[in-house]
Amino acid sequence: MALSRERRFQYKIWPRGDCWEWRGSRDANGYGFFRDGREMRRAHRIAYEMAKGILLAWPMQLDHLCRHPWCVRPSHLEQVTHSQNVKRGELPRVMAAHNRRRALNGRGQL
């Protein structure tokens, strides 16, 4: 008997610390992949969908709160739009640049 999709998926999850690491194939960015029917899909998206009982619409992305791309623990994932995800990644850099500029301006006024 063939294993169900859920069983095949669960076999590839390995809890480590607080995270659930993906033991299947990964892409260059570290995201896990899972063969879902004929498609190869991101493993963390499938984990999230299974946990929530929903299907994610294309523009929605999942942000890893734990910053491990191969973690598939649903409680470590949060739905965000693409632009939110980009902003979150950029924000620390943007703030650092802003603070540097402010420091320079302060000296420039002397």
Ligand SMILES: [Zn+2]
């Ligand atoms: Zn995690």
